[in-house]
Amino acid sequence: MATDDQKIDLEKPLISVSKEYNPESKGKFNRDEIITEAKKQIFLAGPMMLVNLLLSLVQTISVMFVGHVGELALSGASMATSFASVTGFSLLVGMACALDTFCGQSYGAKQYHMLGIHMQRAMIVLLLASIPLACIWATAGHILELLGQDPQIAEAAGTYARYMIPSIFPFALLQCQFRFLQTQNNVVPMMLTSGITTLCHIPICWFLISKLGLGSIGAALANGISYWTNDIFLALYITLSPSCKHTWTGFSKEATHGVLKFIWLAVPSAIMVCLEIWSYEMMVLLAGLLPNPTLETSVLSISLNTNGMIYMIPLGLGSAISVRISNELGAGRPRAARLALFMAVIMVAAESAVAVAVIVLGRRIWGYCFSSEPTIVSYVSDMMLLIAVTNLADGVLSVLNGVARGCGWQKIGAIINLGSFYIIGIPLGILLAFVLHLGGKGLWTGIIAAVFAQTFFLSIITFKTNWEAEARKASARVFDTTIPVVA
Template sequence: MEEPFLLRDEELVPGTKTWQRIQLTVELKKVSRLAAPMATVTIAQYLLPVISVMVAGHNSELQLSGVALATSFTNVSGFSIMYGLVGALETLCGQAYGAKQYRKIGTYTYSAIASNIPICLLISILWIYIEKLFVSLGQDPDISRVAGSYAFWLIPALFGQAVAIPLTRFLQTQGLVLPLLYTAVTTLLFHIPVCWTLVSVVGLGSNGAALAISLSFWFYALILACYVRFSRSCEKTRGFISDDFLSSVKQFFHYGVPSAAMTCLEWWLFELLILSSGLLPNPKLETSVLSICLTTNTLHYVIPAGVAAAVSTRVSNNLGAGNPQVATVSIMAGLFLWLIESAFFSILLFTCRHIIGYAYSNRKEVVDYVADLYPLLCLSFVLDGFTAVLNGVARGSGWQHIGAWNNVVSYYLVGAPVGVYLAFSREFNGKGLWCGVVVGSAVQAIILSIVTASMNWNEQAEKARKRMVSTENGLA
């Protein structure tokens, strides 16, 4: 039952400061109720490959090295692309739901799944030849063999993800986050015993760890598919408009390609960071410390990612419904949540900087180096959370192309050169590389702030309306 003072968006008339305070309170509750489950969904999905690496790594150092190498490569060449492409649905499905064009939501989702399958086939061809690729690049043949075999057994996971992530966005953009939460947690609980059984009991080793991920992704996809098919909550939105299918595919790629660029360019930068650390003096120490910092940063990122997903949903819904003023309040609510969580976790990390390193290593040299880098990591917490929320605004609004170009400028034209210069020319080593990341994030935050503040939201709402009413050309 809805609380008495939580007025529906269409009943809220913009104007006074009282309206703004009431609407901000409303949006804070709505964004929080979306963000918390989505953050849990993100961490549950993140833990699937982490658990597989941990289980496989206990067998031998060779398997750990091969699995780590394959995980890094498959993330860069496959999973990041899939995650990025479906960012288009945050624009299309979210705005269609706000505009009450319910059958379009199903059409967009099915077109995304159909579009993902041929892309997965192309990526699979690359993964089949990973062993030969690594050997040609000078990697150890034994490690390359393990990595190639692991990647081969991950191919079904790629196809499972091609189905599961569009269904996730289908439910997310309608605010149906509790089914996602229950399904993600159930999948994680399913994955742990399956992974242990295939690796240790059946004796498949690292191949069993990869197969467990594949089974878990399909388990997740099938549960979501059953929910979408049989739940009354999806009765209006699971329909399909055949006449709109081709135009929906065009729209998916129109927004999906820049959305994938947004995701991949940022994801790839951190992989390059780890690779670059191997070229520094004392590469074992530098790579270990930067890997610890990256792991810590990734674990924190699930929280602003949940907030970003919630803000994207609220912004897209309100633009589709023709409520641009409420959309701007949704952005303020998201930034308010970012301010609280980034302040809390940054202070916590800074306070515990001399202790947390022991969770990863017992070597005092590593722990001290980690403590030295953690003040920079605290700054990353603040900047990454801010940019995550504004990137969510970009996906919800449909200006992913601006976000993609922003990442090119921020990270590759500014951040990466600064990091390389400080690390190698000024001999700041790993600290210099991470300084480059911080500088890139700062530039990204500044540009996104300017774009968001100067955006004409009435015009964005009109563009959202045109997207929904157009049936022949969805590129409005």
């Protein structure tokens, strides 16, 4: 196997694992190394930015269509989308992030056949996890009402969530396919299929909502149709493309043998991701307890969707650095991993500066994309300034989270997220919103504090890392099939 794999140069997709770096070399990085690494990350991050943005647009487009049905429908769809993210999508995304470590390091170590095994293993676990999550969505309306939400909004949200159940299973498969491809630097197919899916999602929403008169139910069903479409496209590519013939060798019973090993890393990975995502979504739920809950819930949800869309851009760099770090550590090149981190921080800092400028300049017109109500548009304009401040730290944070996934630091990340959001951010947000009566702006200020705290703690850990030791851990994880290595 090793002899054959070493011959695959022309068949590798897009970018091969770095060969320019000498792991024994010392001193500063030279100009050629920096330019080479920058090109690698740009060619990875560019398509991943589009993939993340396009994937997030599926649900955002649905909410936009519902916003023109009525204010109650918008509030219900917004709350249901938040509920689905808290109780389903975030958990699946987090569990799938374990593949960033397993697949990325296996690819760097040239254990190509293991990528398909890891993906199958993840699919089994995520599909099984989707069943109880779907049951929770079926009772979303009752759960939201028990949590103190407005009965009318809770009922509308419950209906929307029930019709989103067909979305959860293709979403689980899609997360596994994405990470299988991106960890082997094969990102263009993901970009193409996501683009086609998003373009098709617009007429699908129009047909179901306007032509068939299904209203918000049609928007919810459209999500599932679009996710299944994307799944089918990627499954055909993985099965038929020559670029995946060494990483996908068909279904294997071996995938069932290491399920516990996958779960061992997937659980802290899910906790790491969920603690952060839950904190954002919790703000929308808390907004339902504020005076004028319809307005506050709608604006907080719009702000959350907007921040999520903007975050897709640095998230692309985060995905790129996760791939680069895991590939280089798996290949035993710690110096190359350090260079990858250095370049990612520089590029994401430049991106954040541009993003903040765009947010500030476009803040007065963005609200019209979601509603024609002057009160909502004006409130969204004020919230955009807070989103701009959030983005100052969010960019660097996306890179640091990518490093954590690439290294297998999910347990450390979970602890940091717990402290940043649930000891600092959320209590501060509740204080500002309910005690000092700052409303939704107070809730979002708590998020800002949490993001800056998370960035600070992860920065300390990252820049004190012994990369040679991390390379040894990666080797143990790839070649030891019995002992799980969790940071």
